[in-house]
Amino acid sequence: MLTLAITLSSPDGLSTAEATARLKSYGHNIIESKRRNSPFKLLLQQFQNVLIITLLIATALSAVLGHGLESIAIAVIVVFAVLLGFIQEYKAEKAIEALQDMAAPRARVRRDRVDKFVNAADIVPGDILLLNVGDRVAADCRLLHSNNLRTNEASLTGESLPSEKDAVAIIPKDAVPGDRKTMVFAGTSISYGRASAIVVSTAMQTEFGKIASMLLSVETEKTPLQKNLDNVGSVLARMAFAIVLIIVTLGVIRGQSFIEMLIFGIALAVAVVPEALPAVVTISLALGVQRMVKRHALMRRLPVVETLGSTSVICSDKTGTLTRDEMTVRALYTSGTLIEVSGSGYLPEGSFTVQGGGPLPETLHELLLAGALCNDAGIFKNQEGAWQADGDPTEAALLVLARKAGLDEHDLQSRYRRMDEQPFSSETKRMVTLHQYDDTVKAIIKGAPEVLLADCNSVLIGHDLLRLDESMKEELLKQADAFGKKALRVLAIAVKAVPTLDTSTEGTTFLGLAGMIDPPRFEAAKAVQQCIAAGIRPVMITGDHPLTAEAISRELGILGNGKVVTGSMLQMMSNEELSSQAGSISVFARVSPQHKLRIVEALQKNGEVVAMTGDGVNDAPALKKADIGISMGITGTDVSKEASAMMLTDDNFASIVAAVEEGRGIYDNIKKYLTYLLSSNFGELGLMACATLMGLPLPLSAVQLLYVNLATDGLPALALAVDPAEAGIMLRRPTDPKKGIFTLRD
Numbered sequence: 001m002l003t004l005a006i007t008l009s010s011p012d013g014l015s016t017a018e019a020t021a022r023l024k025s026y027g028h029n030i031i032e033s034k035r036r037n038s039p040f041k042l043l044l045q046q047f048q049n050v051l052i053i054t055l056l057i058a059t060a061l062s063a064v065l066g067h068g069l070e071s072i073a074i075a076v077i078v079v080f081a082v083l084l085g086f087i088q089e090y091k092a093e094k095a096i097e098a099l100q101d102m103a104a105p106r107a108r109v110r111r112d113r114v115d116k117f118v119n120a121a122d123i124v125p126g127d128i129l130l131l132n133v134g135d136r137v138a139a140d141c142r143l144l145h146s147n148n149l150r151t152n153e154a155s156l157t158g159e160s161l162p163s164e165k166d167a168v169a170i171i172p173k174d175a176v177p178g179d180r181k182t183m184v185f186a187g188t189s190i191s192y193g194r195a196s197a198i199v200v201s202t203a204m205q206t207e208f209g210k211i212a213s214m215l216l217s218v219e220t221e222k223t224p225l226q227k228n229l230d231n232v233g234s235v236l237a238r239m240a241f242a243i244v245l246i247i248v249t250l251g252v253i254r255g256q257s258f259i260e261m262l263i264f265g266i267a268l269a270v271a272v273v274p275e276a277l278p279a280v281v282t283i284s285l286a287l288g289v290q291r292m293v294k295r296h297a298l299m300r301r302l303p304v305v306e307t308l309g310s311t312s313v314i315c316s317d318k319t320g321t322l323t324r325d326e327m328t329v330r331a332l333y334t335s336g337t338l339i340e341v342s343g344s345g346y347l348p349e350g351s352f353t354v355q356g357g358g359p360l361p362e363t364l365h366e367l368l369l370a371g372a373l374c375n376d377a378g379i380f381k382n383q384e385g386a387w388q389a390d391g392d393p394t395e396a397a398l399l400v401l402a403r404k405a406g407l408d409e410h411d412l413q414s415r416y417r418r419m420d421e422q423p424f425s426s427e428t429k430r431m432v433t434l435h436q437y438d439d440t441v442k443a444i445i446k447g448a449p450e451v452l453l454a455d456c457n458s459v460l461i462g463h464d465l466l467r468l469d470e471s472m473k474e475e476l477l478k479q480a481d482a483f484g485k486k487a488l489r490v491l492a493i494a495v496k497a498v499p500t501l502d503t504s505t506e507g508t509t510f511l512g513l514a515g516m517i518d519p520p521r522f523e524a525a526k527a528v529q530q531c532i533a534a535g536i537r538p539v540m541i542t543g544d545h546p547l548t549a550e551a552i553s554r555e556l557g558i559l560g561n562g563k564v565v566t567g568s569m570l571q572m573m574s575n576e577e578l579s580s581q582a583g584s585i586s587v588f589a590r591v592s593p594q595h596k597l598r599i600v601e602a603l604q605k606n607g608e609v610v611a612m613t614g615d616g617v618n619d620a621p622a623l624k625k626a627d628i629g630i631s632m633g634i635t636g637t638d639v640s641k642e643a644s645a646m647m648l649t650d651d652n653f654a655s656i657v658a659a660v661e662e663g664r665g666i667y668d669n670i671k672k673y674l675t676y677l678l679s680s681n682f683g684e685l686g687l688m689a690c691a692t693l694m695g696l697p698l699p700l701s702a703v704q705l706l707y708v709n710l711a712t713d714g715l716p717a718l719a720l721a722v723d724p725a726e727a728g729i730m731l732r733r734p735t736d737p738k739k740g741i742f743t744l745r746d
Contacts, residue, residue, distance in 0.1 A: 013110030013128040022124035029123045029139055029202040031212045043082070052078060075563040087721065106652070107138035110196075127199040135190045140206040141197035143167035143182050148193035148425040151184055153177070154635075155206060155545045155606065156618050162191045162392070176567045177590045177618075178543050179209055187617065212592050214621035215643065232674070242687070250692055264698070267343060281670055287722060288666040296650040297659040298633065308627050308663025310609040310735045311536055314656060315599065315626070317613050318542035318552060320635050322654050323518045326389070327397040328489060330519070333479050334512030335361035335461045341404065344519045346379055346387035348403030365405070367512040370493045371398035371410045374433045374444040375418055378405075380692045397516045440497050445508055449480040450493040456494055456510040468510055480513055487551030488515030517548070520556050527654035528556050535661065535733035539603075541588045541596055543618070549589035559587050567591040578602040594614065596622035609734065611656065613648075614640050630656060657730075665725030667735060673720045684708065 012022070014022070056078060063071040107120045110128040120138040123129075129141055131149075143149070145166060150162040151720035157163075169181040177185060184190075184197055186206040203209055244265040251261030274388040286305065289299045299305055319325050326345035331338065332352075339360065343350025352360055377391030379399050389396035399409050416435040424431035445452060453476060454593045459468045483490045489732030496508040538551050544562045553559035567590045570578065575598065582602040588595070596612075600622045603610045615636040620643040623629030630645035632651040639646055648655045684700075691698055700708065 005438055011128070012113045014126050015112055015122070019111055019122070019124055019127065022126060023122060026124050026202060028121045030121050032204055042527050052082065091491070108132075108135070123199055123202055125199050125202060126292070129197050130197045131184065131190050131197060133192060133194070137184045137186055137190070138197045139186050139444075140201035141184050143184065144196045144198055144698070146195040148191065148423060148427075149184075149190070149195045150192035151188050152181045152191045152646070154616060156185055156188055156616060165193075165195065167195070174568050174571060174588055176543070176595075184729070198308060198461060207418060207593075211617055211620055211639075213598055214593065215624060243689075246689075247692060254695065258607070261741060272374065280637070283722075284666050286723065288662050289467060292315070292659050292662050292693055293649075295658040296648060296652060296655040297662075298647045298649055300641075301645040304628055306609070306662045306663055306667045307609065308646075309667035310664075311538055311611045311660055312536050312734045313610050313630060314531060314601050314606045315367060315539045315541050315596075315603070315610060315612045315622075316538055316653055317615060317619065318544055318549060318655075319518060320632060320651050321613050321648075322524045322540065322556060322558075323520050325518060325635070325651075325721060327393040327516050328519050329397050329514050329516045330402040331515040332367065332512060333476075333483075333515075334367050335363045337361045338479075339364065341401065343400075343404060344522065346389055346400055348387065348400050350404040350573050352405065357614050363460050363511060366460060366495070366703070367493055367514075368402045368405050368407055369412065370444045370495055370511055371446070371491075371514065372412050374404035374431060374446045374493070375399060375437055375516070378409075393518075394491070394516065397581075398491075398514065399512070434449070443496045443498045445494045445496065446491055450491055451478065452492040452494050453510065456508050458508075459510040460495075463508060476513070479731070480583060483513065483515035485547065486515070487545070487548040488517050488518075490515050511559050517551070520552055521652060521654070523652065523654040525556050527657045528558055530657050531660075532557075534657075534730045536660065539586050539588070539599075540651075541591055541599060541743065543591060544589060546589040549587050553587045562586045564589050567595050571597045573600065579605045582606060592619040592620055597625055600625050611660075613653075613656070614644075615651070616640060619643075634691060661725065661730050664729050664735075668726065669723050670728070672723065677685075678718060 059071050059075045059078065068259050093698075103622040104118055106117050107123055108115060108117050108130045109123065110116075110130060111118075112388045115130055116426075126138075127137075128144070129138065131137065134422055137151070146165050147195060149165040149410055151165055153163045163178065165182065165184060166181045169467050171180055171182055177183070184195070185207045185208070186201075201207075201209075204213055205360060247265035248258065248261045251264075252258055288305050292299060292305070314320055316440070324345045328344055329341050330722055331340055333339070337358075337360075338355040340353045340355055341350055342353070352364065375395045375398055377389060377393075377395035377399055379387055379389055379396055384461050387400075402412070404407060416437060419441065420434040422428075422430075424447070428447070429443055429451045432443055432445050434441060434443050453468075453473045456473075458465050458467050459472065460466075480490045480492070491514045492515065493511045494508040495511055511696045536557075539556050540549060540556075540558050541615040542549050546566055548566045551557060554562075562585060564587045565585050570588070570591065573581070578598060579602045582599065583606055588599060590597075596614075596619065604625075604627070609628075611628040611630055612622050612625045613630040613632070614620070614623050617637055617639045619631075623631060623640060623643040628646060629644035630646045630648060631640040633641075633647045633649040634651045636644075636647070636651075646659065687699055690696075707738035
């Protein structure tokens with residue numbers, strides 16, 4: 001094999017000496033991480049803030065003037081703000097550590113012609129890995145031999161369905177990881193079958209390593225509110241300095257004491273600064289976080305809460321966020337009749353309706369019975385009372401389908417005992433089970449329509465067994481294609497009376513077709529419309545097939561008249577082309593982690609405030625780069641959670657919209673507080689300035705000025721932090737982050 005030659009290896013594996021030499025050359029198979037800042041350095045960084053420095057001056061001045069209570073109050077505010085910033089930054093660097101935890105601890109390799117276990121960190125390119133069910137893959141490998149191999153790549157690609165692998169498949173050069181059938185990847189696991197594979201990439205050269213590199217290179221920016229408050233702080237600090245200079249200069253010219261005027265000038269300057277601002281911001285954010293928890297949104301980084309109010313684009317994954325992540329049969333075709341099936345997800349409730357009206361065909365019972373028997377899955381109620389699948393989602397959908405017709409799989413399996421079986425394989429593309437019917441033994445076959453139809457010579461129409469000619473087969477294949485164009489995953493089901501399990505399925509009787517899909521969540525379509533009404537553009541980014549992405553996005557109202565852009569199409573675009581087109585693209589399919597990061601960067605380059613959802617390791621770089629990274633609390637990996645700023649406890653897109661509403665209310669409250677406080681403080685400033693310029697006695701002494709300032713900046717202003725959101729807040733456009741916190745209109 002070419003891969004063996006390229007890696008200078010052999011089917012017998014490397015020798016111990018060669019493995020040792022390569023370990024020195026390539027290094028250990030571990031994910032690297034940058035050196036974290038020391039806690040002390042992070043703490044010092046919190047004081048590099050104009051507002052904090054000004055408040056420290058106010059604290060010192062209050063202490064000098066003998067106002068210990070006021071000095072303590074301001075100091076508490078400073079400590080509170082500094083500790084909050086320190087805690088947030090200390091938590092922000094853990095995504096790489098979570099990625100390291102996903103590495104396999106040990107792996108079975110072939111060295112010196114002997115199969116043995118070694119530490120995964122000692123794996124090198126050219127090693128032969130031996131993989132079985134349950135194993136975690138230690139490095140990126142090219143398959144040498146595979147037997148019915150399926151891998152769980154949800155942590156890497158974000159797709160929950162097992163990925164079928166084939167050592168002899170022909171793969172396009174530009175295929176994304178989810179389409180590379182001849183490869184298995186580090187951090188994924190074997191869910192079915194076994195294989196031998198040769199290591200081609202280790203450590204930072206693996207797909208996981210590339211994601212880690214992107215995480216290291218992504219810098220987290222300040223939120224729009226933080227930038228606005230920094231600007232306000234800078235303006236106020238410059239004004240404070242100018243006030244001190246003017247007051248001191250005028251006082252000295254008029255023959256007043258320099259020290260007296262300096263103290264008064266500093267007091268007046270401090271009066272301009274809203275001392276309680278950090279406390280009000282923190283309290284507003286903290287109260288908002290509590291309300292968000294009740295609406296299934298858990299904030300991991302407090303300052304990002306208000307950014308939700310400025311969100312202009314929400315980039316959402318499809319599986320589990322916009323959809324239920326529960327395969328559901330939506331259509332059946334049997335006896336020449338198209339049947340629509342209602343109901344969604346694993347809840348076994350729904351009905352069967354013949355398209356165009358009419359009675360249900362008699363073969364429907366046989367079709368549902370066969371689908372439930374040729375099945376290794378299970379469905380059950382969990383502790384919360386929700387229906388859940390155990391096993392392959394496609395097979396679980398067939399069990400739910402049978403239950404909708406009153407057929408319980410446990411009763412069926414007891415009555416029609418399974419005698420033998422032939423598991424599904426990528427070579428045969430079918431699964432066969434042998435069952436004892438009343439007086440006969442029947443084989444039930446389930447698989448790809450084109451494969452089963454090639455072996456069928458009859459079809460069941462009502463109670464009659466008719467010959468299946470080529471024209472009928474062509475008609476059935478057209479119906480399967482029609483299902484496929486609706487993004488339905490199609491399974492054909494057939495039956496054959498045989499005494500024993502026959503590896504050949506020739507002479508089988510065709511029963512029908514089942515078309516299934518992972519359906520949208522009930523509340524997702526409404527949430528999408530709420531986004532659009534609020535001036536927020538929803539964008540779907542998925543690793544799934546373009547047809548599936550198009551069907552779901554149309555149903556939810558995301559696609560509109562746009563087109564689906566695939567990862568391969570993205571690969572051909574320059575960054576400038578992507579930026580110019582990003583505003584008109586609403587659906588991306590078959591994308592890689594690099595593509596997701598590029599999409600977020602392109603939208604941000606256009607001035608958008610981007611919220612990005614994700615649950616897999618592949619989403620982590622884009623989650624970290626986005627203005628608001630949103631991970632999934634139920635299905636999300638530790639890596640995605642650590643890279644995110646917000647976590648959905650119900651994995652529901654609708655919860656994002658609820659969080660946006662809270663974010664807008666919080667931004668409004670902070671703006672109200674600043675409006676109230678600055679108008680009060682500038683009133684004091686104007687009064688004092690006029691008195692000084694006109695040579696009149698000062699209306700307030702330095703002590704009185706600080707006392708009034710503390711009284712008006714304190715509890716009365718804090719009341720605005722708990723003000724409820726205004727009606728219709730979700731019917732206006734997002735706050736423009738390019739504009740300051742105040743505009744001419746304000």
